[in-house]
Amino acid sequence: MTMEAQIDWQIGKSLSDRMKYMLDNQLMCDVTLHVGSDKSTIKAHKYMLAIASPVFYRMFEGPLSEKGDVDIVDITPAHFNMMLHVDKDHACTVFQTAHDFHMTDLKEEALDFIFKNGSASLVSDDFLYLSGDCLKLILESDQLYCDETTIYQRMVQWAKLQCEEQSMPTFDENVRKTLGDLIYLIRFPIMTPKYFTNEVSSQEILTDKEKVGVYEHFNGKQTDIFISKHRKEHIHNEIYEEDAEQYGEDDVQYEEDAEQYGEDDVQYEEDAERW
Template sequence: MKYMLNNQLMCDVTFHVGTDKTPIKAHTYMLASSSPVFYSMFEGPLAEKGTVEIVDMEPEYFNMILQFIYTDKITVDSNNIRNLLYGSEKYMLQLLTDKCNAFLASNVNVDHACLVLQAAHDFNMEDLKTKVLNFIFINGIEVLDSKDSITLSAECIKLLLSSDKFRCEEEHIYQHMLQWGQHKCNDKSLPVTDENIRECLGDLLYLIRFPVMRPQYFTKEVSCKSLLTATEIVKVYQHFNFKTTDIFPSNKRISKIKIEIGLAKRRKQ
């Protein structure tokens, strides 16, 4: 069957896939026998005949899914996981979904935690999302330094910044959010200015806990920029002088160092 597919022998359906409508041929009986979605596509009163438009997938990943249907074999990796997971759910290919889930569950580590979090969030995998969030909370700095952290959605960033369990210095979080905002500016073809970064951050700005930063750092790295308004800067300085701000959160996140010290004391006792 793989030979028949690869050599386009006796195919009876042609898919026009992706933005450039790449033609890909296959066999309806193979697809219909593996996927209830394909079965409905080719049988019944609204059955597709001859050609089918697939506009929401690129040819590379649609071909991978076809190869899996014909052979039950596939290599899932960090580059294709999101597209394969999307295709597996779209066409109700449970075995492929299981393989994608297994890959994600086995990659809850510093390098891939952000990738796993985004996928778990996008595809409503609540148990996996809880697992990876707990991992990220414990390994905050290392995870933020991973290459995938800059591509997290605003919704996932909010999950991290709103938690007291996120073990990361606020100064480090601020630097990451500047990079995240710069990345968003580039995505939107906006000049990378303080004002545009603020616009891209939106409400996420108010989850950065400026009042818990070291005053010297805030003065040198934050107050001299246009990211905050003059009023907001004054509010933070007032907090440094024991007047609580009502703009930014001022409670400290859980410190990894404090937890380790606490454990050491209990062991001695």
């Protein structure tokens, strides 16, 4: 980089781009942070941190403000750097960090990214380490662009990981206990009858009453146990219903063409009676 380019780096850039340039190139940093258990050194700007989070504002301003270097032990250096650089490839980690540090704008930006890239975000490793509060904000939205089977599978995996971290067996009853009220944010009524029969009702995560409620919904009876409103993903797919082959199984016309699933797989009327 030439001296002229270094001097003129502000020209032609937005304010946010200039701030990012200063951070990336460690220009005029005025605070040294020791982050994580190994106290990795990260240099930053107090004003950037303060305008992003009330936690950092209180840390640097007021009678109890920190003097000199600052230790931040409850986050890894990698995650802290993601937060500083707003790396949207790690939206779930950015979302959790912004939630923990009350960074409203960054939190909303990360959440919006997760909504628009739901499938990619949910299958990321970072998703499994979200808190229950953050999961609630994601799952309760109609704007989440992701099919319900993926949501269910990832939530079960999340619950099993929570069980393992607490040295609990990953039995269905423990998975259900760990999910708590989050289970009611999974929209079982908009799954296909085939998937629900083969992958959900065969497990003991839902109660018998809840299973009956879903089967009744498949048969045209409304239920208030689970949300039955379609998310953005399903609405998008229905637009292309006439070319269902690009999505695999036809999720909409299952009643008219039940044979595509096999007689043994789509006997949800009989299953409803059984439950």
